[in-house]
Amino acid sequence: MSRTERLFQLMDSLRRLPSPVTAAQLAQETDVSERTLYRDIDSLRGLGAVIDGAAGFGYTLIEDAHLPPLSFDDEELEALVLGLREVEAVGDPALAKAASRALARLQARLPDSQANRLKHAVLSAHRFVQIPEPGIDASALRKACWEERHVSFDYVDQHGAPTRREVQPLSVVFFDRSHCLIAKCLLRDAFRTFRLDRMAELAVSNQFFRPRRVSMLRDALAAYKIDTGKHP
Template sequence: MSRSERLLDLLQILRRHRRPVSGHLLAEELGVSLRTLYRDIASLQAQGAGIEGAAGFGYVLKPGFLLPPLMFSEDEIEALVLGSRWVAGQADERLGAAARDALAKVAAVLPPDLRDALETTPLHAVTGGPNEAEGDALATIRRAMRAERKLELVYRDAAGQESTRLVWPFALGFFERVRVLAAWCELRRGFRHFRIDRIAGLTPTETRYPRRRQALVAEWRAAEKIPPRP
């Protein structure tokens, strides 16, 4: 592995971690000595990389630092294309358009050979996308989650019985055929999951729910025994 490749790998490793990582762990993952790692970090910092930390404390990449386009391998390009195409076919119209726009921005800064790989990749995502009503509901739910606002739902269960719920929306799950809202339900006083295609009515409110969304997600993951994200 060349030194330039190693430096890019180091940036990628740091990007995967949200908290400081010890120099020993970084050196072990890269297969280099601790002295070499310290030199590599100093070199990246001198080139403008937002790496914070010090020996004995650990290192973390500051949020917002952009990796150079050469960082993308052909496998990563294919993953980006496949993921963007899946989102474009599975989510609401606005989010689908955002996925296509994001891919276009990536293509604009890629070197010619990688741009060709992006545009000619043979990978395609076939999904059963939402209808217009579901798409509108998804867009409304996403806005409510970002603003941490309560939603009033008229929900129809599997037997066709309707109930009105006031919920705190905090996550959306996109599956092959259905989309599911995870929320705290005031009526049931607990976490509940609502299929988007069974929502008969949806009214956004201006009432902020009393917990931070990140805290709700953490509690929900613990309750459902969902492993943490890598």
């Protein structure tokens, strides 16, 4: 991890953890010694972050210079909380953690009254059905979608039949109880959806299909609305 990445991670920890946060906690979060942690705190202060506290007492982030002030009306704030809580509940592990960080970052930049409203929001989201874990690195798959790269993976369909698929990935969506990839399957020469928990051995190719993802996704969604039987 580079020093810049470590400082960003330290800021996220200060936003997310209950304050005051001890140096030992922050050092563990950023995987450094406490001596290095103290230097990093000084570096953040030098960059404009207002951090209260000292060694032996813990630290509290008072003002975050990296983000501009934010303000939302009450309904907008509830919508943001509900959306991020939903991602925490149904997202893959990387997205769920990102949603938690985003909530902490949002709360750090709101006026006190709205920060309290966010913390005790009326709306929330919970799932009581176990959502299957992706069998592949979902972050790598999302990146391949953005970069419009071909990917290949092992796949087991609903009948237990294994295949190796090469596809042009278009979008990752959540269908009811599972995460799915919408893609153009080169084996079937058609749009298909693939459950991420049935995928394994993801390989990202250097072969691109840009700039066709947006138009292809539009066509795939139109086809999917007509023929839901394509959902495996």
